[in-house]
């Protein structure tokens with residue numbers, strides 16, 4: 001079961017399944033995507049302005065598709081390329097460059113192991129409490 005949401009594009013209420021958009025807007029975006037993809041295919045080297053003007057698609061959408069690896073595009077200026085969200089290095093796909101992705105994953109790893117340690121100690125604490133309660137019950141019962 002999905003949750004009920006308001007579509008951020010058209011405002012209609014819909015059941016969220018996979019995407020954040022209502023089915024009508026997903027379909028519209030899909031059509032837009034194919035238009036952009038075909039335009040880039042037919043006009044390699046077209047400028048970003050050209051693509052956004054002709055297809056009517058916002059630049060940030062095109063950038064998102066680039067990040068998702070759904071379209072490939074490099075023009076002479078190399079302008080429309082996703083950049084690392086952390087250091088700004090141009091990348092081909094995703095949100096982070098290899099260096100920052102590595103740094104982030106090691107950060108996450110150390111956070112996760114710290115979290116595990118924390119959970120473990122609180123679990124032990126709970127066990128200790130329930131043991132004590134159990135013992136208390138037994139004492140009362142006897």
Ligand SMILES: [Zn+2]
Pocket residue numbers: 007008009010011012021022023024025026
């Ligand atoms: Zn919608």
Ligand SMILES: [Zn+2]
Pocket residue numbers: 084085086087088089096097098099100101
């Ligand atoms: Zn980076």
